Amino acid sequence: MRKTIDKNLAPRPDALLGRVVAILEQARGNVVRAVNTNMVLAYWLIGREIVQELQGGEERAEYGKKTIESLSVNLTERYGKGFSAQTLWKFRLFYQVYSDRIPILSPSGRESGDTGTISPVGIELPKRSSAGDELPHGFSPHLTWSHYRALMRVENVAARDFYEREASECGWSKVQLERQIHSFYYDRIVGHRGEKGLLPDGRERLPGEVVQPSHLLKSPMVLEFLGLPDAHELHESKLEQAIIDNLQNFLLELGKGFSFVARQKHIRFGDDDFYIDLVFYNYVLKCFLLLDLKMGKLTHADVGQMDGYVRLYEDQFKIPGDNPTIGLLLCSDKSEAVAKYSILNESKQIFASKYLPNLPTEEQLRREIERERHLIESALEDRAGE
Secondary structure (H helix, E strand, C coil), rough: CCCCCCCCCCCCHHHHHHHHHHHHHHHHHHHHHHHHHHHHHHHHHHHHHHHHHHCCCCCCHHHHHHHHHHHHHHHHHCCCCCCCCCHHHHHHHHHHHCCCCCCCCCCCCCCCCCCCCEEECCCCCCEEEEEEEEECCCCCCCCHHHHHHHHHHCCCCHHHHHHHHHHHHHHCHHHHHHHHCCCCHHHHHHHHHCCCCCCCCHHCCCCCCCCHHHCCCHHHHHHHHHHHCCCCHHHCCCHHHHHHHHHHHHCCCCCEEEEEEEEEEEEEEEEEEEEEEEEEEECCCCEEEEEEEEEECCCCCHHHHHHHHHHHHHHHHCCCCEEEEEEEEEEECCCCEEEEEEEHHHHHHHHHHHHHHCCCHHHHHHHHHHHHHHHHHHHHHHHHHC
């Protein structure tokens, strides 16, 4: 006799996948929130220690400078990057801005939840640390240190609290938050609709961007805080990795004085972090060559960004005796590859007379990118079909 299978009892792989994905996404989100909370809290506490220490100095300006510089050197020796004197002064300012941190009311008037639980705005941290000191309340686990660096530049306290609530509840990225601050979003709302416009039902709220936890954990600030290496693989796709690998070998094999310096070179300017794909030093020309690869059509913004990289690198890494830095912008688009050198206006004469004979031409580079992209894509397609 043939048995019939109850369809309700049949395996449902899609349902199982959905439940497992939900578990993993929640766990990853919890990790990100825990990192955010501990980073922000640690920097607030460091800022408090600095403020209290500097208040005891007799000649405050000179004493403060020496104290911060000494602390920066010692922390850098022990923990690596992320503790420059400039950063430590920001920790101090962070504490000063939020020295009387209390639970922030949400726009609907609800206070933050029970101790240790996530509220609509933030979390209530434990009342005392291991040292017996009281801890601040209300820092949002959904906001990063980058968010708070942007927030503490807002002088109007009411506006600052509003931006903090909106960024937390709507999921604004750091870029979105800065955009709203610079466009005076708070002032425009109050000007058009008054205080009632600040409530959620008094206006259309601006939604945030969907940011994967893995992207947040790649932040150089998070990696520095956790003492983890910032590997170039974190910032490149497989196709980009393969093309950059080839370009690195291509330039080194030219035999025209290139030596490899760094890959995904991290440079920081103010509150922004940038990565340069490849950095070389040419000992014949006595100059740095910065190479950046774009996986798409070349834009004016890309050109401007490379010019900015050149200026930043000159300011931060060029030493006496070095010639002007060169930028090389490569664009690997499916329809057309582009190669373009970037040199500051004041250096164009030396570039034409001295640099060009020792550099691959833009046409050579363009052909190399097109050839290599075709080979790599074919290899990836063959591997996917196996």
